Amino acid sequence: MFIRFFIELRSFGIPVTVKEWLTLVQALEKGLCEASLESFYYLARAILIKNETFFDRYDQAFQHFFKGVEVDRAMLDEILEGLKKVDPLELTEAEKRLLKELSLDEVLENFRKQFEEGHFKEHVGGDKAIGTGGRSTQGAFGYNPAGVRIGQGESRHGRAIQIAEKRKFRNYSSSHVLDTRTLRVALTKLRTLLPEGPEDVLDLDSTIDKTCKNAGDLELVWKRDRRNRVKLALFMDVGGSMEPYQIAVSKLFSAAKSQIRDLKYFYFHNCIYQDIWDNIEMGKPIPTKEAINSLSDDYKLIFVGDASMAPSELLDVNGCIEYFYNNDVPGIWWMHKWAAKFKSAVWLNPIPPHSWNYSMSTRIINKVFPMYPLTIDGLGDAIKKLLKPSRPIITNAEIQSIVSARRRPYYY
16 A cells, blocks of 8 residues: 555655555554544654654655645635535534545545546535535535545544645754754764673573573573763863854753763863863863873764854964963864874864855864764764764874964974
8 A cells, every 4th residue: 555655755765664664554454544644644754754854855755745635726716616615514423433434545536536527516515526514525514534625724623634725744854953852863873882791681582592402491691781882072162152052052962961871071162272171160171181181092072163263263372262361282283182082073063064164263173073064964974974983184294284374383
């Protein structure tokens, strides 16, 4: 049933598997969508769509496939001219049970047939034609377990296959800034479950296998518990130009704390120098060198910031925007130290990518850390990068060249 819909979803790039499709078929066989296209929409989406990223494509595929159910403006006007508004039909529960509930295909075919034959002129009552106050599968102010609602303006029973007057299903775009729930879902991909600790968990499959080989003589097999071993360090730019994005960054921080057991977090302003903070409100700094040495190189690093600053803040000695703060090493070198030790490091930027090239500091930082937008797709791509460690994009010599172009050379 609806095998063409399965093909339609795949043609829109939605990764629907045969197993998921068979699950949907089983749900339909059990009558879970009650021959309602609206119910079918939500049922199929719940079973087939594993990630909110594909909601937009699903809506497009759904509308494209079921476009024959929609009544366009000209068709609707023509039908409404011949329909006479009447009082809503009220049936007893016993009378409702006597009505035959057609399949979706049968409902669609009946609607097309009635329209092509013109059976919608001043029709009131009845169980076939497009009319009002009847028992047919299409029309207004009537009743049928499944149907196409036309000109009624609202749902009376919540069972209509299609609201013909307007599109009900709205897009869900993957370009939106993440919310906490979608952040949590995305961050779960970082989890690495590995055996750890004493062998105190019963391995049921191996126990059954061993017991069978022993001709029924029970032999218990134990294994180590599988625990999440991912280590993550989160660096967040605060204040100044990051103020408009503080809610988005806070959501990322909240999601990371709930999903990552071994999480270290630090704060900085605009650029990283010789100090960072784990509580920037208290004002007590942590030496950056000490922080680098305290983390093992298997940590994955995520920097969050707009990367927008004056070039001097990134490339000059004493270029920090804070008047009383002196940095004897340009910030770019400290960033490069992080990238040199930790092979899995990315930068999330809340500013849209099309604006990155307008900022010199953003272009340079993008050479040190792979940069991704703070969106559903952006975080997904960043996580893929974290799972595939790589060397720093920019070399010592290239950084030296950039800094030298500003002032005198600096070596470390």
